[in-house]
Amino acid sequence: MADHGGGDFTLLALCVESSHARGMGHLYRALNLAQALAARNISLLFVINDHKPAHGLIAEHGHRFELAPLEDTASGWEEGIVARHGIRLWINDRLNTGRRHGECIKAMGLALVTFDDRGEGAAFADLNVAALVFDEAASLPGKRVLQGVDYLILNPEIAQYQRLRSRRDSLLVTLGGSDTYGVTVKVVRMLAGLGLGATVVVGPGFAHHNDLAEVMTPTFILKQGVPSLIAEFFHHDLAITGGGITPFEANASGLPCIVIANEYFEVAVGKVLSRLGGAVFAGHHSELQSEVFSMPLPIEAMSRAGMNHVGLEGMHRVVEAITEYL
Numbered sequence: 361m362a363d364h365g366g367g368d369f370t371l372l373a374l375c376v377e378s379s380h381a382r383g384m385g386h387l388y389r390a391l392n393l394a395q396a397l398a399a400r401n402i403s404l405l406f407v408i409n410d411h412k413p414a415h416g417l418i419a420e421h422g423h424r425f426e427l428a429p430l431e432d433t434a435s436g437w438e439e440g441i442v443a444r445h446g447i448r449l450w451i452n453d454r455l456n457t458g459r460r461h462g463e464c465i466k467a468m469g470l471a472l473v474t475f476d477d478r479g480e481g482a483a484f485a486d487l488n489v490a491a492l493v494f495d496e497a498a499s500l501p502g503k504r505v506l507q508g509v510d511y512l513i514l515n516p517e518i519a520q521y522q523r524l525r526s527r528r529d530s531l532l533v534t535l536g537g538s539d540t541y542g543v544t545v546k547v548v549r550m551l552a553g554l555g556l557g558a559t560v561v562v563g564p565g566f567a568h569h570n571d572l573a574e575v576m577t578p579t580f581i582l583k584q585g586v587p588s589l590i591a592e593f594f595h596h597d598l599a600i601t602g603g604g605i606t607p608f609e610a611n612a613s614g615l616p617c618i619v620i621a622n623e624y625f626e627v628a629v630g631k632v633l634s635r636l637g638g639a640v641f642a643g644h645h646s647e648l649q650s651e652v653f654s655m656p657l658p659i660e661a662m663s664r665a666g667m668n669h670v671g672l673e674g675m676h677r678v679v680e681a682i683t684e685y686l
Contacts (some may be wrong), residue, residue, distance in 0.1 A: 639665025
């Protein structure tokens with residue numbers, strides 16, 4: 361595994377949880393952040409649970425990683441990692457961290473940064489970046505909170521692939537690296553029932569292949585492990601996505617979306633994207649109605665709204681904020 365460290369660079373830990381149940385959105389965001397940090401000659405180490413698809417992606421991007429029992433709240437495993445690598449700043453992208461973990465990191469004298477974190481451990485954070493939290497913003501824990509779309513960490517490739525859409529010719533279905541609940545299968549079944557087709561992209565953690573094969577028809581194209589989802593966006597005019605970071609990246613690319621909430625906390629995300637104009641919110645996956653996929657949409661207006669309201673400066677803002685703690 362390649363090491364982007366060396367010299368007198370500051371070393372930080374980027375601790376991420378990735379699994380079929382949790383999904384891989386946190387990992388993809390962390391990989392984009394790692395790219396920006398490495399570009400500033402900041403050496404970093406991924407700390408990750410045992411999830412083989414995640415390990416492969418980290419290695420492919422040229423980063424070192426160390427496995428850790430993230431569910432262990434008692435042994436103090438964090439101390440060994442900090443001592444071995446000289447960590448000075450700890451970054452969590454794990455959703456809800458525990459109190460003992462936050463206490464442990466601060467007891468070692470480290471700065472603590474966390475993402476979209478509502479756990480008890482976030483109360484100890486020097487910085488909580490909450491770009492995807494749109495409800496209960498006033499109650500977000502952390503000494504400093506950066507909240508809203510201005511702090512989205514988006515794939516920098518987007519700048520190369522932006523284009524205005526004007527009609528609905530090609531449909532893309534992409535519902536996450538793992539698609540925990542098999543929503544892809546439900547969507548393909550509904551589209552097939554409407555006589556529609558699409559390109560279906562599944563991620564490295566997708567585990568519903570047999571069920572998907574049963575509902576696929578010749579009008580669908582299946583892709584797994586695309587080299588770049590951003591580059592794939594360029595070839596389509598409308599995307600059906602989950603309620604994580606993907607619809608923001610699509611909108612920033614000029615690609616309108618139909619957003620489905622895979623988790624209930626994604627409902628707020630879907631509603632915000634709908635208000636911004638680049639997406640239509642189809643509700644939680646448990647209440648999905650097929651009619652949403654065939655309704656007429658103002659594609660050009662949605663494409664313009666997406667590019668106008670979802671900018672690409674969030675990465676710079678977040679990296680600037682993080683480096684203040686080094």
